[in-house]
Amino acid sequence: MNFPPREVVDRVKKEFPEGTRVELIHMDDPYREMPKGLRGTVKKVDDTGTLMMAWDNGSSLGVVYGEDSVKKLDSVKVTCYGETKVRDSRKEADEFYFQAICGSEGSEQERYTKIYAELLNGNTECSDEYPDICPRCGKEYKGHPALSRKDNKTYICPDCGTLEALEAVGASEETKADIMKAIHGE
Ligand SMILES: [Zn+2]
DSSP: OOOOOHHHHHHHHHHSOTTOEEEEEEOOOTTOOOOTTOEEEEEEEOTTSOEEEEETTSOOOOBOTTTOEEEEOOOEEEEETTEEEEESOHHHHHHHHHHHHHTOOHHHHHHHHHHHHHHHTTOSEEESOOOSBOTTTOOBOOSOOEEOTTTSSOEEOHHHHHHHHHHHTTOOHHHHHHHHHHHTTO
16 A cells, blocks of 8 residues: 655644544445435544544444545534534534524523624634633633623623622622632632
């Protein structure tokens, strides 16, 4: 067998990083279990340019450079409600989240809208999660953010949301500190 030159192998490695979703066009397959159109995920590219694979049918047959052929799918990674899924078609993902926006309201619709906006923006990873650094206190936080009362568009951490609410009713520094202690069980 002739191995491809190093620059070709490097190009293949660059084109198919780990996690790339592909669809099979043709494979020299003596067992006839690898139909055209089968999809799979690239695990690694070895030094002969062969794609090490995890096919969706459970097979791990490699894609040999110069003999077998695959095409890259226009896939996109979407995180929604804490679950991350790879969707093989950006177009289908666009349509799915557009329908989801139309069929939902309130905070659910907000999540889908955020994902849809990122899809349209061409992001390869889209998520309904907000950055977890609070712009008000600069601390990292977990959980669903609060919407700042000050401008009604900045997302802040739940603690800052509570503090703003307390400030809005004129709570003293002491009261705010006591309530924060109570929330955090100190
Ligand atoms: Zn904060």
